Amino acid sequence: MSTQTANAQIILPTSHGQPIVMEAVNLSKSFQEGSGAELNILKNINLTVRMGDKIAIVGASGSGKSTLLHLLGGLDTPTAGQVFIDDKEMLRMKEVDRCRLRNRKLGFIYQFHHLLPEFTAQENVAMPALIKGVPPYQAMKKADVLLEKVGMTRRLDHKPAELSGGERQRAAIARAMVNEPQCICADEPTGNLDKATAEQVFRVLLRLNQEFGTSLIVVTHDMALAEKMDIIYALEEGHLERRK
Ligand SMILES: Nc1ncnc2c1ncn2[C@@H]1O[C@H](COP(=O)(O)OP(=O)(O)OP(=O)(O)O)[C@@H](O)[C@H]1O
Ligand SMILES: [Mg+2]
Numbered sequence: 001m002s003t004q005t006a007n008a009q010i011i012l013p014t015s016h017g018q019p020i021v022m023e024a025v026n027l028s029k030s031f032q033e034g035s036g037a038e039l040n041i042l043k044n045i046n047l048t049v050r051m052g053d054k055i056a057i058v059g060a061s062g063s064g065k066s067t068l069l070h071l072l073g074g075l076d077t078p079t080a081g082q083v084f085i086d087d088k089e090m091l092r093m094k095e096v097d098r099c100r101l102r103n104r105k106l107g108f109i110y111q112f113h114h115l116l117p118e119f120t121a122q123e124n125v126a127m128p129a130l131i132k133g134v135p136p137y138q139a140m141k142k143a144d145v146l147l148e149k150v151g152m153t154r155r156l157d158h159k160p161a162e163l164s165g166g167e168r169q170r171a172a173i174a175r176a177m178v179n180e181p182q183c184i185c186a187d188e189p190t191g192n193l194d195k196a197t198a199e200q201v202f203r204v205l206l207r208l209n210q211e212f213g214t215s216l217i218v219v220t221h222d223m224a225l226a227e228k229m230d231i232i233y234a235l236e237e238g239h240l241e242r243r244k
Helices: 065-072 095-105 123-130 137-148 165-177 196-211
Strands: 002-004 007-013 020-032 038-050 054-058 080-085 104-111 183-187 213-219 231-236 239-242
Touching: 007 165, 020 065, 020 213, 038 065, 038 213, 038 239, 054 065, 065 183, 095 104, 104 165, 123 137, 123 165, 137 165, 137 213, 165 183, 165 196, 183 196, 196 213
Parallel strands: 054 213, 054 231, 104 183, 183 213
Antiparallel strands: 002 007, 020 038, 020 080, 231 239
């Protein structure tokens, strides 16, 4: 849906009017270079994520996509600005409360899978549910169902070192889904997968969005996959520009 005004075209996302699940306000992030110079990676970023939003973030390597996702998930601290999840400001929370909020409300798929090496695929997927307090039998059952959805039924007992790169990524996706989060932040979730598997994995994410209204924020280099989302932002020179 779009509305024409006198001097600007306002594009309303399909989820317009839905509750806001995440909001970034004037978010900036700088890093200190070895020489002492300041690297301004993100400059005054504003982003509103509503329930059911499907958002892709594209941008060149080094443009700050992972940095932005880490800030949105409360995994890193901005130089300035705020991130709200469900109206709660992440930075103002105690670490323990921030972790609980992240565990219950967000699913995170990292650029590098971050599976725990000493646990099996099934245990890794069940872990966030166990941390939340779901009884072990139920948590393992949920892990089974999710691993089946990503085509990993025959690898439940494999530890990360005994999985292929793509299988590790699929296990990480299943893990991000286990607590039925309201928003999944995914950093190149299909980066190491062949085209067919990447599409299959993407379908799993889209199905989750459709079934549960889970919002998706997906960083990807793959424009064909980005086009499957309703909203596309490009990160350039520290600014987030709406492309779709
Ligand atoms: N801890 C840090 N200290 C200094 N510079 C950093 C730090 N973390 C990231 N950077 C720099 O910030 C920039 C953005 O990094 P980021 O990982 O967010 O990029 P990206 O867009 O995710 O790239 P890619 O597509 O390669 O994953 C890079 O130039 C990187 O060198
Ligand atoms: Mg990155």
